Amino acid sequence: MGKLIDMIRQDVRFGDSLKACMNCGVCTAICPAAEFYDYDPRRICDTVQRGDEDEIERLLTSDTIWYCGQCLSCKTRCPRGNVAGELIQVLRSVAQKMGYYRSSEKGRQQEQLMKGIGQNILEIGYCVHPDRVDPAYHPEQGPVWEWYHDHIADVAPRLGANYHGDGAGALRNIAQEDLDEVRRIFEVTGGMELRNYVLPTEEKDNE
Amino acid sequence: MKRYWNEYQKEIADDHFFYERSCIRQTFFAGSETTFLRILREELDKDICDNPHQHTCTGIGYHSDVVPFETTMTVVARLFSLMTECGYKNFVPSCVTSFGVFTEMMAKWEENPALKEQARQYLWEACKREFEVPENIVHSSDIIFKFREELKPKMRYQLVNRFTGRPLRVVEHIGCHYAKIFPHHGVGKAEFPYVLAGMIESWGGEVVDYPERRHCCGFGFRQYLVQENRGYSIANTKKKFESMEPYEPDFILTNCPGCAMFLDKWQYTIAEMEHKTYDQAGYGIPVLTYEELTGLLLGYDPWEMGMQLHQVQVDRLLDKIGVAYKPEEKYLGVGGKLLPTPLKPEILKQ
Numbered sequence: 001m002g003k004l005i006d007m008i009r010q011d012v013r014f015g016d017s018l019k020a021c022m023n024c025g026v027c028t029a030i031c032p033a034a035e036f037y038d039y040d041p042r043r044i045c046d047t048v049q050r051g052d053e054d055e056i057e058r059l060l061t062s063d064t065i066w067y068c069g070q071c072l073s074c075k076t077r078c079p080r081g082n083v084a085g086e087l088i089q090v091l092r093s094v095a096q097k098m099g100y101y102r103s104s105e106k107g108r109q110q111e112q113l114m115k116g117i118g119q120n121i122l123e124i125g126y127c128v129h130p131d132r133v134d135p136a137y138h139p140e141q142g143p144v145w146e147w148y149h150d151h152i153a154d155v156a157p158r159l160g161a162n163y164h165g166d167g168a169g170a171l172r173n174i175a176q177e178d179l180d181e182v183r184r185i186f187e188v189t190g191g192m193e194l195r196n197y198v199l200p201t202e203e204k205d206n207e
Numbered sequence: 208m209k210r211y212w213n214e215y216q217k218e219i220a221d222d223h224f225f226y227e228r229s230c231i232r233q234t235f236f237a238g239s240e241t242t243f244l245r246i247l248r249e250e251l252d253k254d255i256c257d258n259p260h261q262h263t264c265t266g267i268g269y270h271s272d273v274v275p276f277e278t279t280m281t282v283v284a285r286l287f288s289l290m291t292e293c294g295y296k297n298f299v300p301s302c303v304t305s306f307g308v309f310t311e312m313m314a315k316w317e318e319n320p321a322l323k324e325q326a327r328q329y330l331w332e333a334c335k336r337e338f339e340v341p342e343n344i345v346h347s348s349d350i351i352f353k354f355r356e357e358l359k360p361k362m363r364y365q366l367v368n369r370f371t372g373r374p375l376r377v378v379e380h381i382g383c384h385y386a387k388i389f390p391h392h393g394v395g396k397a398e399f400p401y402v403l404a405g406m407i408e409s410w411g412g413e414v415v416d417y418p419e420r421r422h423c424c425g426f427g428f429r430q431y432l433v434q435e436n437r438g439y440s441i442a443n444t445k446k447k448f449e450s451m452e453p454y455e456p457d458f459i460l461t462n463c464p465g466c467a468m469f470l471d472k473w474q475y476t477i478a479e480m481e482h483k484t485y486d487q488a489g490y491g492i493p494v495l496t497y498e499e500l501t502g503l504l505l506g507y508d509p510w511e512m513g514m515q516l517h518q519v520q521v522d523r524l525l526d527k528i529g530v531a532y533k534p535e536e537k538y539l540g541v542g543g544k545l546l547p548t549p550l551k552p553e554i555l556k557q
Contacts, residue, residue: 011276012276012315012319012322013276013315016315016318032422032423032425032427032439032443033427033430033439035442035443035446036438036439036442036443037439066429069423069425069426069427069428069429069430069439069440069443070270070427070428071383071384071387071423071426071427072307072383072384072387072388073383073387073421073423075387075388076386076387076388076390076397076398089270089272089276092272093272093275093276096272106436109429109433109435109436110272110273112433113268113271113272113273113429113432113433114273116432117267117268117271117273117432118268118273118274120263121263121265121268121274125262125263126230126233126234126262126263127230127231127263127265127266127267127268128230128231128234128267129230129233129234130234130235133234137434140437140441140472140473140475140476141472141518142472142475142476142518142552143518143549143550143551143552144515144516144517144518144549145472145516145518146549146550147538147546147547147548147549147550148516151540151546151547154540154541154544154546155516155540155541155546156237157541158510158511158539158540158541159237159238159241159511159512159513160237160238160241160245160511161233161237161238161241163237166259167259168257168258168259169257169259170228170232170233170237170240170241171233171234171237172259174262175259175260177260178260178261178262179262181285181333181334181336182262182282182285184333184334185278185281185282185285185329185330185333185334186278187333188281188329188332188333189275189277189278189280189281189329189333190275190277190278191274191275191278193275194273194274194275194278195273198273
């Protein structure tokens with residue numbers, strides 16, 4: 001395994017994400033995550049730019065890289081054209097490949113996301129689907145969502161949706177031939193490999 | 208007064224669109240997608256393809272870091288191949304996250320042709336498919352913006368309070384990935400986005416400017432999707448509500464389905480947590496998708512568009528506009544089937 005900084009630089013997104021940061025801090029000023037967490041995208045750019053392996057390893061094993069909400073407001077405002085949010089994507093990718101994500105509480109949440117969103121994509125062809133927005137896990141959705149969730153088979157057709165139907169339309173079942181192509185794309189491009197980094201062995205065995 | 212946004216127009220195709228559905232809009236606002244297609248086909252006489260072989264762009268997984276860049280890039284290539292196969296060149300995503308993903312891949316391919324070649328190889332190896340890059344890519348809200356003046360004479364209602372005769376005051380919220388990633392892809396770019404403001408002004412309303420107008424809705428991908436992290440999401444949304452509250456908006460208009468859902472549902476949650484609502488009467492601020500607003504003004508039935516699925520009720524807004532609607536049909540199922548009504552929240556008035 002090469003140096004961490006080399007792995008970071010090899011990601012196709014790296015060149016766009018960090019050109020030359022002058023540490024002005026505009027990204028931090030605009031950042032919603034910086035308002036909520038002890039989070040400073042300016043310092044992340046600085047750490048990667050310095051290229052110190054020990055510091056980068058500390059960063060990749062910390063909660064810090066998992067605080068970004070990917071709104072990418074930083075891209076609009078950086079006077080040097082850097083994208084701290086895109087650099088975060090690169091760092092998270094390396095943290096998962098190296099297993100460093102397991103060292104932090106926020107990083108370990110990737111397993112949950114892989115079981116949820118990752119599984120939805122492969123199983124039904126949607127990232128999100130009403131069947132999988134369970135009111136018990138989503139109390140913030142409120143009683144109207146619970147009502148819709150309970151009565152969707154009666155309500156969705158009224159909205160012109162094709163709920164669990166074949167063919168075109170909102171909320172249709174995605175045909176197996178199309179799901180097979182999506183899965184094949186995951187196999188060819190590293191999507192399944194990432195699943196294998198993140199999911200525990202028993203979950204992979206069940207696929 | 209200098210209108211800066213006038214300098215930032217973008218090309219929006221006239222006709223023959225390939226529609227890419229949104230996971231989030233289908234989940235929470237399925238009626239909005241139906242309404243969009245109806246407006247294009249029935250009001251504007253446009254050709255738009257709703258291809259049955261489409262699927263997620265993987266955007267939520269990509270920004271939650273459970274799908275690698277190369278995988279999302281190739282899934283995008285497959286969706287472009289469906290467009291190519293059907294003979295279309297104008298690509299129209301319904302989702303703002305998807306719009307950001309598609310424009311990101313196109314930008315990466317333009318600056319790095321070898322990457323586009325890699326996408327072609329991956330797609331061929333996985334699916335034996337080929338693709339062309341769209342000639343024109345716009346968000347679905349861009350199309351309604353483009354034809355807003357053409358739609359206006361067909362509208363039954365205006366954005367005017369029928370009780371006072373004054374324009375309705377509207378907060379517009381643009382999804383971050385509409386123009387913050389690639390400003391030249393947004394009408395008015397990132398600093399002066401005009402896609403929703405243009406609709407509001409053309410249809411008789413007044414746009415509310417407020418300090419946190421460009422702040423994120425708070426979705427944050429993993430910050431909402433993981434239950435333990437949701438404090439991030441609701442805190443950022445709350446910041447927006449507190450900023451807009453003094454301006455007493457009549458409703459919020461969005462072009463991103465995720466934003467519409469969060470701005471609606473978090474009002475309920477904040478009311479439950481803190482007994483706080485952001486309008487003086489305690490009903491909350493209704494949140495509309497741009498498809499719902501357009502359909503409403505055209506005289507479409509609000510319940511056929513799914514407006515009963517909002518947690519912040521829209522009835523009082525319908526009354527202000529003067530929309531004719533049947534309250535007794537609000538919670539019916541298909542074919543007039545009687546269903547139980549939703550439970551009422553303790554704080555947020557219904």
